[in-house]
Amino acid sequence: MIIAVDIGGTKLAASLVHNQQILESRRISTPKSGASGDLSHALEQLITPFLRQGKQVVVASTGIINQGRLTAVNPDNLGGLNDFPLQSVIEGISGLPVKLLNDAQAAAWGEFYQLESTCQNMAFITVSTGVGAGLVINSSLQTGSSGLAGHAGHTTIDIQGPVCGCGRTGCVEAIASGTAIGTLASERYGISMDAKAVFERFHQGEQDARFIIHRSASAIAQLISNLKALLDIEVAVLGGSVGLADGYLDLVQYYITQQPALFQVDTRLAQLGHDAGITGAALWASQ
Ligand SMILES: [Zn+2]
Structure with a gap:
């Protein structure tokens, strides 16, 4: 037990x-x-x-x-x-x-088991308060020499982008996370908003909310293609409250298809939830 x-x-x-x-x-x-x-x-x-x-x-x-x-x-x-x-x-x-x-x-290892040996190289990406990730390479969970392996949310995709809480500039987390979604929406709308409220406006077709959610999904798509280039992952699994939000996977998949074929990855929703x-x-x- x-x-x-x-x-x-x-x-x-x-x-x-x-x-x-x-x-x-x-x-x-x-x-x-x-x-x-x-x-x-x-x-x-x-x-x-x-x-x-x-x-x-x-x-x-x-x-x-x-x-x-x-x-x-x-x-x-x-x-x-x-x-x-x-x-x-x-x-x-x-x-x-x-x-x-x-x-x-840990979540990456759990989700890897859900794939039932259909692949050996996968990334789990959680988009929630922050952006976290876990990597399984050659069927082995990567923890790193100092525990840092898989902190893909702190790889940078926009050197002109916002400063991240980690101290770097233009991290995926600073652009795509639920916190980043809420921060940008609060600036645009002039009222305090969280990611959930932004998704509601997104589903109502509001222009600003649409821009913010697309920006997040596009950043996650870039990250997944970067992981393909780095590690040749076969599958990306998306989790977290933003990652699992209605319509978000479709957007990520759309932006992945905008990449050259070599950098496209089979991207799916996490199975284990919370x-x-x-x-x-x-x-x-x-x-
Ligand atoms: Zn960061």
């Missing part, structure tokens, strides 16, 4: 997983304070009820996992938390063996 934990910018979830089946889940809000003590306390609350059944813990977390510590590429996405001793905190709470993984990497991180992490831990 595996206790799989998902640490996101807005929620924390834990599930009891047996033979790839989620038996029971608990979910709480991520503390907004950015104080490490608050995150430790929240994780303890979440995990403790499962400790009698669990034999090991695996954590899928937003941010970079490097030598047992959690750091943020973009600290805004983790409530300001920028360095957290995740491995030792979870070991202290659970007394069990603990494995850590980035959440997009449980992708939990399921993928449990799969990875059980191997």
Whole structure:
């Protein structure tokens, strides 16, 4: 029995997983304070009820996992938390063996299994608050020497573009993410808007909303073709609240078809939804 934990910018979830089946889940809000003590306390609350059944813990977390510590590429996405001793905190709470993984990497592994060996090289891209990705190359999940592998949202596609929360200029995340969609819409409309509100206006055919959503989808299409050029991926899987939004995949696919044939990639929707991180992490831990 595996206790799989998902640490996101807005929620924390834990599930009891047996033979790839989620038996029971608990979910709480991520503390907004950015104080490490608050995150430790929240994780303890979440995990403790499962400790009698669990034999090991695996954590899928937003941010970079490097030598047992959690750091943020973009600290805004983790409530300001920028360095957290995740491995030792979870070991202290659970007394069990603990494995850590980035959440997009975990989701990539879960989605790779859904493809049932039809390909060996794939990218999972989540477009949500930020833009994350995970890479499977030669059927092996890439985590990198310092945990950074797959952070494709922080590759740049517009050197004249907006400054990203990571410090670079013109990142895919700064153009395509739900946060970027909301920021640009708020500027254009003069009122505070989130990505969900922009999609509503997009579906009503509003010109500004249409421009903003197309800009996001076009950036993700560029990213997918870049990954094709770099890694010769066979399949791209799109997830996240923006990635799964009605009509978004069609736009991404349209912009991919505008690329030369060599750089086009079979792009599909994620199958595991909100449980992708939990399921993928449990799969990875059980191997
Ligand atoms: Zn960036």
